[in-house]
Amino acid sequence: MTPPLFRTEAGGLVDRSRPLRFTFDGVAHEGFVGDTLASALLAAGVHRMSTSIRLGRPRGVLTAGWEEPDALVQVDEPFPEVLPATTLELYEGLVAHSTAGQGRLSTQRDPARYDAMHLHCEVLVVGAGPAGLAAARDAAGRGDRVVLVDDQPQVGGSLLGTGATVAGVPGGQWAEGVRAELEAMPDVRVLTRTTVLGHYDDNYLVALERRTCHLGADAPDHVSRERVWRIRAGRVVHATGAHERLLGCVGNDLPGVLLVGAARSYALRYGVLVGRRAVVMTADDAAYDAVVDLVAAGLQVAAVVDTRPGGAAPHRVARVAELGVDVRAAYGVVGVRTPVDLDLGHTGSFVAGVRIAPIEHGDVVGAATDVDADVLLLSGGWTPALSLWSHAGGTLVWDADRSAHLPGVCRQRVEVVGAAAGQPTLVDLPADAETGAAATSWLVPGEDGARDEIVVDRARDVTVGDLVRATGAGLRSLEHVKRYTTAGTGSDQGRTVGMLVAEVVAGQPDGAAIGSLPPTAARPPYVPVSFAALAGRDRGVRSDPVRVTSMQDWHVEHGAVFEDVGQWKRPWFFPRDGEEMDAAVLRESHAARTGVAFMDASTLGKIELQGADAGMFLDLLYTNLMSSLAVGSVRYGVMCRPDGMVFDDGTVLRLAQDRWLVTTTTGNAAAVLDWMEEWLQTEWPHLRVRATSVTEQWATIALVGPGSRGVLAVLSPDLAVAAEDFPFMTWRDTEVAGLPARVARISFSGELAYELHVAWWHGRALIDAVVAAGASAGITAYGTETMHVLRAEKGYPIVGQDTDGTVTPQDLGMSWIVSKKKADFIGKRSFARADTARPDRRQLVGLLPADGTTRLVEGGQVVAMAELPAPPVPMLGHVTSSYDSAALGRPFALALVAGGRARIGDRLFVTDQAFQTVPVQVVDPVLVDPEGARRDG
Amino acid sequence: MLLIPCPWCGPRDETEFHYGGAAHVAYPHDPAALSDAEWAKFLFFRDNPKGPFAERWSHSAGCRRWFNAVRNTATHQLLSVYLPGESQP
Secondary structure (H helix, E strand, C coil), X not given: CCCCXXXXXXXXXXXXXXXXXXXXXXXXEEEEECCEHHHHHHXXXXXXXEECCCCCCEEECCCCCCCCXXXXXXXXXXXXXXXXXXXXXXXXXXXXXXXXXXXXXXXXXXXXXXEEEEEEEEEEEECCCHHHHHHHHXXXXXXXXXXXXXXXXXXXXXXXXXXXXECCEEHHHHHHHHHHHHHCCCCEEEEXXXXXXXXXXXXXXXXXXXXXXXXXXXXXXXXXXXXXXEEEEEEEEECCCEEECCCECCCCCCCCEEEHHHHHHHHHHHCECCCCEEEEEECCCHHHHHHHHHHHHCCEEEEEEECCCCXXXXXXXXXXXXXXXXEEECEEEEEEECCCCCCCCXXXXXXXXXXXXXXXXXXXXXXXXXXXXXXXXXXXXXXXXXXXXXXXXXXXXXXXXXXXXXXXXXXXXXXXXHHXXXXXXXXXXXXXXXXXCCXXXXXXXXXXXXXXXXXXXXXXXXXXXXXXXXXXXCCCCHHHHHHHHCCCCCCCCCCXXXXXXXXXXXXXXXXXXXXXXXXXXXXXXXXXXXXXXXXXXXXXXHCCCCECCCCHHXXXXXXXXXXXXXXXXEEEECCCCCCCHHHHHHHHHHHHHHCCEEEECCCCEEEEEECCCHHHHHHHHECCCCCCCCCCEEEEEEEECCCCCEEEEXXXXXXXXXXXXXXXXXXXXXXXXXXXXXXXXXXXXXXXXXXXXXXXXXXXXXXXXXXXXXXXXHHCCCCCCCCCCCCCCEEEEEEECCEEEEEECCCCCCCCEEEEEEEHHHHHHHHHHHHHXXXXXXXXXXXXXXXXXXXXXCCCCCCCCCCXXXXXXXXXXXXXXXXXXXXXXXXXXXXXXXXXXXXXXXXXXXXXXXXXXXXCCCCCEEEXXXXXXXXXXXXCEEEEEEEEECXXXXXXXXXXEECHXXXXXXXXXXXXXXXXXXXXXXXXXXXXXXXXXXXXX | CCEEEECCCEEEEXXXXXXXXXXXXXXXXXXXXXXXXXXXXXXXXXXXXXXXXXXXXXXXCXXXXXXXXXXXXXXXXXXXXXXXXXXXX
């Protein structure tokens, strides 16, 4: 166990009575409850927490919060994840190691629970620092429902890491007092450990609460690990504070270089000194206040060098100088002396001394002197944290006096308060509030005047030289430079370095003034968020609704292998002992063509239309005439989009003069209902028609094969089943196995076939009855694959498989279904366009592999030549369906081929996955029973 | 996520709605009378203004009714909603 060398004797918010053991890079350490991994490691003198992603340089912790660019660590136990060490609350038994710039995703299933909640409030306050607490208290005092969100475990914001007082009360104590006041109110909710990820339109915000992450292995199983809050607020207050800026100098990326405010947080909040003896380089007055706190906490500060020509306000300089600190204006850090070679496995600070020199207009103008120090602290001033403001659509306005972008206007009801708005803070200030000039430069050259090697974005290893190359390539906008160099694209979103990047870009020849460069857009999420948290409970079986038919139990009992069709689980095939899919499908399709077979067709989309004008409406929807259909009859139809492309197909049953049942493809049922409603509501509201989905009101079995009539006769003894009594494309209301049923003579296989429809809750009874009635005839259950083979053998296309939104009915060889008589229907006008009449349109044809044995690859490209020429290869089309056929005794395929019908009889070629070609013969797509002799059995 | 004021149901989350493109693009009274260019204009050509835009929405996970809205495409602000068949306010 390494003793915590850098822990102060007392002070801080950590609970020294509750030690926690953890392991980092294989070394055992001890910290306290209230530590982050970063603070506990710094207490042990460990600075190095990662290796940079591109340059391979050792990197340490820069900040004390979510803006951390570098200290990404890999947690190994209890669950693998990658987080900045500055945000990882320490827990007992944590095992982590440093990363080489990026971590590794877990290969284990995340065992934790995640969930989501919705919240509505009048006022949402983001940030529980002094400004946020005050805003929340004001709103709550007016009786509003208030939600206050903060990413830290305690409220207080900046008060936690500074020695500030509010109205004479120590900051942390004041904050807890306000929290207690707020929590005593009935309509106020305070969410800590909660980060707002995004601020969207109409004041909709998404926040992530880390509920049990800080408990490690002790996290209770029944509590969700993280919770997503979806919040709709009437008004939002951004009290998001500010981020301290990095300064550019040689060595500013070494372990042992931190921001001044971070060092103060570690000292005052965690009771940890980041070193023994510091040099501070600043371009801002606030760092002087931090130095006072740091010296009081026990850190020796050797020198404060201020890059501004005039330095800080005299009262600040005097106060720091009184503490024995050497304060120099117009000075900068021009080099860092390291104790060891950078490639050694050193874990402590890489700072052994700091070289400082006078600077003027960004150049070194005098000899450098060496100052012994083991830590270098930097402050380039503060950037208001306005990411959420930008998410919300707020504009930014450059304030030259403060060298910062401040909030402008926002179309939403949002206001920004506190440091985020550049407003004076609530905390008690020294009597003399005068400050020195705002920084205008954040970059100090090396001792030799060189700048190119200086690291600007530590997260992405982007140097000044990289930025100069981008501007040299002609890029001027910060957005373009960001994309070219990746500066600002790390998980920290470059929060600490935006101004430094802007300075380098602005500083190039013909560069714009720094304030005239619009900053890069901030986009959600504000901090990295796991997919597990966003998915919440909606993962695994709950990721999408699963729809099953009322015959599902039978399918499971009979060993069905399922396939997903939209949200439906459909039996794909029913293997018998040890059967492979191909064998099962051949057996099933053979049974359907030679005996009797059945499938569960309940997923067929079903829509009932009622109303006096339903026939007229169907005439407008379908390409063929529907209104002439007799009650008791069935007609097949195709519907197109206005552009003439096939949208769906199915059958239409006329149930009564003013009642119709429309069936759709399984996947398109909802789309067809939407389609109908859209036309009825928006174009033809005068039509008296109502459309209702009845897909889940009717359970359906397709009974198929030459033996199907015999089975139906057993099931429905009162039904006249002879071909002349019950002709093709008619339906009858009857009883099947004693169940009220509608039986339709419809075939999707070319065989004699029936669709048996019963009430959904009778589905299981129906399937049991069908199996029992067909047992003596050897009835065979089949799945969707056999259904596909049977229909493809007949050249029946599947919408969405053999069509893709660019295919007309004529392309499918179905000119017969496009009415010439009707004045209009949706799509009709498009069939008169030159494009739909092109002879080289892709048309549906059959393909027979020449060798009689090769099954073509679906999606394989159809080409004219056996040897593929150099690309681009002229493509004639592609294979849309390909199967082995029991009826044909060979494989076959359907394909869309340019000018395909004129090529029937030709030899073409189809590519396979190895880019070899397979010779094929182009044939008519109807390969089985082209005369249609089998449909009457 | 927008808060869309359905004219029948009141303000509801955007996820309950389905977008329907430009409003006031009526299906031609007699498509056969149109030239190819006029028909193509109906099929394929839509305005894409920056600023107020009349468009159609369907409250597909709510009352399932269509309505029209004027939305500022630059800010997503919904300026007004009105019923199908009504003219743009």
